[in-house]
Amino acid sequence: MTRPPFLYRLSVHLAARTAAIAARFDKKLARGLDGRRGLAERLAAWVAGNEAAVAMAAQTLGEIWESERFTFTTLSVALRAIRTLVAASSLP
Numbered sequence: 001m002t003r004p005p006f007l008y009r010l011s012v013h014l015a016a017r018t019a020a021i022a023a024r025f026d027k028k029l030a031r032g033l034d035g036r037r038g039l040a041e042r043l044a045a046w047v048a049g050n051e052a053a054v055a056m057a058a059q060t061l062g063e064i065w066e067s068e069r070f071t072f073t074t075l076s077v078a079l080r081a082i083r084t085l086v087a088a089s090s091l092p
Contacts, residue, residue, distance in 0.1 A: 046089070053088040057081045 003009070023030040047054050060081040064074045 050085075050089040053085050057085040 019029065019033060023033050061078055064070075064078055067074070
């Protein structure tokens with residue numbers, strides 16, 4: 001995987017710093033940022049706990065993506081894959 005361009009990385013860094021400063025003055029923003037802390041770790045734990053369901057959904061969605069045919073039929077299949085993933089998964 002290639003690294004994003006420098007300007008993109010810089011703008012993301014500046015946005016994160018600006019949001020942290022602005023959160024001192026805005027309670028809603030502060031709550032939003034607090035709710036996102038540790039998100040990557042929580043997501044990784046969820047994926048590890050639901051590995052079979054995630055693999056099946058990823059395979060189905062990957063096949064749809066590679067076919068480059070985005071129709072109502074493939075949309076229906078994609079939605080079914082996501083519904084099955086949600087139904088089969090457990091929350092951390």
